[in-house]
Amino acid sequence: xxxxxxxSEKSNSGKGLYSEALLNFKPYYLTLGGRFDEFSLIHESxxxxxxAQKLDLSDVMFVKSSIGYGYKAPTFNQLYDKxxxxxxxxxxxxxxxxxxxxxxxxxxxxxxxxxxxENNISDLFGSDPxxxxxxxxxxxxxRGFELATLWEQGKFSYDLAATYFTFLKNISTNEALLNRPExxxxxxxxxxxxxxxxxxxxxxxxGSRDN
Numbered sequence: 757x758x759x760x761x762x763x764s765e766k767s768n769s770g771k772g773l774y775s776e777a778l779l780n781f782k783p784y785y786l787t788l789g790g791r792f793d794e795f796s797l798i799h800e801s802x803x804x805x806x807x808a809q810k811l812d813l814s815d816v817m818f819v820k821s822s823i824g825y826g827y828k829a830p831t832f833n834q835l836y837d838k839x840x841x842x843x844x845x846x847x848x849x850x851x852x853x854x855x856x857x858x859x860x861x862x863x864x865x866x867x868x869x870x871x872x873x874e875n876n877i878s879d880l881f882g883s884d885p886x887x888x889x890x891x892x893x894x895x896x897x898x899r900g901f902e903l904a905t906l907w908e909q910g911k912f913s914y915d916l917a918a919t920y921f922t923f924l925k926n927i928s929t930n931e932a933l934l935n936r937p938e939x940x941x942x943x944x945x946x947x948x949x950x951x952x953x954x955x956x957x958x959x960x961x962x963g964s965r966d967n
Contacts, residue, residue, distance in 0.1 A: 770793060770794060770795050770796065771793070771794040772791060772792065772793045772794070773791065773792045774789070774790070774791045774792075775789070775790050775791075776788065776789040776790075777789075782812070783811060783812035783813075784809070784810070784811050784812075785809065785810045785811075786807075786808075786809050787806075787807070787808040787809070788805075788806075788807055789805065789806045789807075789808075790803065790804070790805045790806075791803070791804050791805070793827070795829045797829070797832070797835070798829055798830065798835075798847065800829065800847060802827045802847070804824070804825050804826055804827050805824055805825055806822060806823070806824035806825075807822060807823050807824065808820070808821070808822035809821055809822070816859060816860040816861075816862060817857075817858070817859050817860075818856075818857075818858040818859075819855070819856065819857055819858075820855070820856040820858065821853070821854065821855040821856070822852075822853070822854055823851075823852070823853045824851075824852055825849070825850070825851055825852075826849070826850040826851075826852065827847060827848070827849055827850070828847065828848040828850075828881070829847050830845045830846075830847060830848075830881070830890070834881065834890040835890075837890075839888065840883070840888050840889055840890050841889070841890065842889050842890045842891065845881070845890050845891070845892060846879045846892050847879065848877065848878070848879050848880055848881050848892075849877065849878040849879060850875055850876070850877045850878075851875070851876045851877075852873065852874065852875040852876075853873070853874050853875075854871055854872065854873040854874070855871065855872050856869055856870065856871040856872075857869065857870050857871075864907070865907060865908045865909055866905065866906070866907045867905065867906045867907075868903065868904065868905040868906075869902075869903070869904045869905075870901065870902070870903055871901065871902040871903075871904075872899075872900075872901055873898075873899070873900060873901075873902065874897075874898070874899045875896075875897070875898045875899075876895075876896075876897055877893075877895075877896040877897075877898065878894065878895060878896075879892040879893070879894065880892065880893040880896045881893075882934075885934065893926050893928070893933075894926070894927075894928035895926070895927040895928045896925070896926055896927065896933065897923060897925055897927050898921065898923065898924055898933075899921070899922050899923040900919060900920055900921040900922050900923070900924075901919070901920050901922070902917070902918065902919050902920075903916070903917070903918045904916070904917050904918075905917075911947055911948050911949060912945070912946070912947055913945075913946045913948075914943070914944070914945050914946075915942075915943060915944040915946075916941070916942075916943045917941070917942050917943075918939070918940070918941045918942075919939070919940045919941075920938065920939050921936070921937075921938050921939075924936050924938070932966045933966070934965070934966050935965055935966070936965055936966075937962050937963040937964065937965045938963050938964070938965070939961075939963035940960075940961065940962050940963060941960070941961040942958070942959070942960045942961075943958070943959050943960075944956060944957065944958050944959075945957040
């Protein structure tokens with residue numbers, strides 16, 4: 757790692773240009789988006805994009821998918837923090853894909869959406885377990901499923917969101933990613949008696965992870 761530089765001696769500015777097109781061919785919808793960003797702190801310019809599409813199978817059933825290229829520049833702290841900073845940290849790049857099925861069961865006031873996702877990430881931000889310095893993990897692949905549901909019955913509602921990773925691995929080293937749970941779940945129960953009287957119960961579960 758290179759020596760640290762004082763954060764007070766550094767400044768950052770950025771420029772961005774964004775464009776989006778929404779195409780309606782009912783029951784098929786297409787969204788095309790692109791963005792150009794320039795980061796003075798790391799002297800980099802990047803173009804990112806996203807293509808998303810949706811098909812209405814009926815008034816209560818939909819399929820959606822998207823592909824895109826994402827980019828995340830390192831922050832001030834990641835670069836110049838006295839304890840964890842690394843001035844050689846590279847920007848994180850992500851090629852991602854997802855596919856979703858959504859359905860509304862009107863007789864039961866129930867909505868749910870099941871999503872499959874896959875991300876191929878280059879230079880994922882991480883932390884060295886020995887020095888605690890910010891580092892890059894060269895090539896990482898992540899796959900999994902997400903389930904989101906909403907049930908409403910009068911003044912009651914119930915939200916559930918769950919994520920299950922089927923693949924979490926550093927491809928460069930063939931090792932599992934650290935500190936990332938295979939399963940996570942959150943749920944919320946709400947009771948809105950009136951505008952001034954409301955009650956909420958939240959619960960989160962984080963599964964086991966490799967440390």
